[in-house]
Amino acid sequence: MRNRRRSCVRDRRRTQILTRDGFDLSRHPISLLSNGTLGWLQILNFTLTGIALIAFAVGVRRAIEGERSGKWGPRLLFVFGSGFVVGGLFRADPEHGFPIGTPDGPPAEVSWHGIVHGIGPAVAFTAFYIVCFVFAKRFWAEGSRVFAVVSGVVGAGLLVLLANPSTDGIGVRMAIGVAVAFAWTSALGVRLLRSTPVTAA
Template sequence: MTATQERTAGTTLGVPTVAATPTTARAATAPHSRHGTRALLACATVAAPLWATVSLVQAATRPGFDLTRHPLSLLSTGSLGWLQIANFLLAGVLTVAGAVGLRRVLRGTPGGTWAPRLVLVNGIGMVAAGIFVLDPADGFPAGTPAGPPSALSWHGSAHLAAGSIAFVALIAACHVLGRHFARTGHRGHARASVAAGTALLLGNGWAMSGGAGGSLTLAAGAITAMLWISAVAARYRHHA
């Protein structure tokens, strides 16, 4: 392949083709490397749908839980709390693995350094949010007094810190991917990336301000942004 052909090989959704550089060309010729990248991207592809499905099913079925008043993190409390703890841990680990896959396919592209790093931080934050459990509050689990806890435990504080870091990283990742797609000529994907990050930014801001239904807006924003990362990983996996 000539230098001209290499320059015109093109990209798909901003993913360099295997002829983009000698390094990527060599990597593409090794089936185990290509398959490994696809497996890592598959992890990110399933992370958000898994987390959202398990969370929302519990929200709809666990007695006393009200998504307009209770954050999804409260599902980690009570006798069935282990389900949501495992949900956080598994989705976080899958996201971390997916970040490695994104680093491989985004290498050398605009935003290709920071987007995977931010997704990695988001995954680590999810793992930490699973390890450190939020305190029971506002009547959930059943028997808990109404209103916020009188004092936050150390693990409750750690959960809030982990969640904040995870959300900030996820918002930033969506916006960096927006820049990536805009620079690579995929403006529809750029707008979707920015919209997903903004949905979480606004949803979290409304929840932090104490607005009515803040837990619902936070859940909607978080799930929207997470699903977008999964969608991006799925598209890159298709072309890896």
């Protein structure tokens, strides 16, 4: 019975975007899912994602400490992960009709936790844009030109995509941005893992 309940919770978390009444990805950023009765799922999602990214930053530091990008690369990845933790712990204000019953349009007054929530992801993705260029420089110097170019394109592309001040399609743009950022981060981990020599214990 417990396993069935846990499975149900996981399924709800994966399908919140499609199943939460009143949520429209073309109008609403994903962070609005932190509101309402199932808001704890998105809060947990953001927080655990941030913790995983922070752990990844620690691993990257250990793998390339003393090498090119060994100082700022891990630091920027740490900031990237910390932004997700902040985004999870400090909830976004309801707006644009979500959750149902919320007036359409932006909130009349932004709360203190809404302000902090907005700062967290902004700082996180600023760090991400920069870390892409930091590793692009590293891999270019190593002769890994393809990964260097991909890193630069990802950083510049997401900067253009997410720095757009327009709120039109903000949810879709953010979803694409997060997916691309995580794909690049995963590729970085694999790339560093393959290039790091294994030492005997």
